[in-house]
Amino acid sequence: MTTLSDLFWQASLAEIKQGYVYDQASSEFICLTCGKRFADGIIYSWDERLYEAKRYIKIHIAESHQSPFHVLIHLDKKLTGLTDHQKSILELFYAGSSDNEAAKVLGTGSTSTIRNHRFSLREKQKQAKIFLAIMELLGEQVPKKDAFIEIPRNSKQVDDRFAITEEENEKILQAHFKQGPDGPLDSFPGKEKKRVAILRHLIKYFEPNQNYTEKEVNGILKKFYDDYVLLRRNLIDYGFMDRTQDGSSYWVKL
Template structure:
């Protein structure tokens, strides 16, 4: 999941509505709820929109805490800030928060003030960006937002730099040069240049399912089908933040 790809309402809700399919999808596990279906949960019946909200509460313990603690380069809150937001969401008074954190009440109130000001800045920036996009769309008729011609940056990226300034055209050209076949996926050589390497990894990670847990053997098997040096591919998928693993290396997943 790339948090930066979703609009504000989707991020607040924790689910994505697909107007074409007329369905709701949980952002945490991808479970689909078709709009024309009725869902039975704990002896009660819900429409799809209500069912996905119930699902988030019953199966995931609520969206907010999962969202708050989700690893993302866009979530720059410190652990202390996350703890404070969590307590505020639970309705804790300032005095109780200060006591738990071992700080003064004025410190808690100052951080709340900082939160509020940052939220205002974010809303102004978002409004300006959206206005610029609408004007660009009207002027060119392309329907593109500023920067839309660039490939998106994956959410687990550890260091975003010029390597990620890649257009869709460049991406497709790099794939054509590196892969013998895209279906099935067969890599001819692993590029030396960082930008081309990144493009290859972007394509390879599509072979793995988000939300699924893989053993190291399963990862090796899948990568070996793509390229003989599967160890190198696995290492770079981790280094570039496309995948993560447990400390003992036993379990892998898409970030």
């Protein structure tokens, strides 16, 4: 079974269907199945021909993973909700088999049985669409007094365990920023939930879509806390910021 990365769950439906995402911060196309990266602007060679990264990642997916469909169809049942028999039928449909051809391959002896499966799968598709709409509407209609602070989209460490209400968030900030939200920070707590609330507040002092040097990051964080290196490291560790491998450039993860 393919292990799905955080990047996969953060991807849109369109990105999952194409099998890759484009990371604007690093200017790379990233395969959602294996995580391989292809830098935009670099020319890649395959079968004695040259390709730009956007075209080459499609070749990579076809050569290494067959297709996004085949990656998804072979995921565990707890992720797809599909039985092995349903997966076999869907693979035959994807290959272009008619109901009669599918019946012969599966040995059912009846095209009506395949047609019934096709109908059931279409009903499942409708149910999935309605369920997605319900969950999106539910998220939009959470009462304001119980509204949860949004978790960064690309965070690798911060997940629903750290979700807190606006009221909880305000209490944490008041307790640790006794002179006001612009600092200084009285102490950096050991409890992760409180740390994340503080980091979520600090990241607001950085502009999105802007690159910072390490010195510039330190300069902003030093206004809040003497141990600015600790804050910088935690912003990276909890996925609020990212940086180049050599540490020459930092940016907010959107």
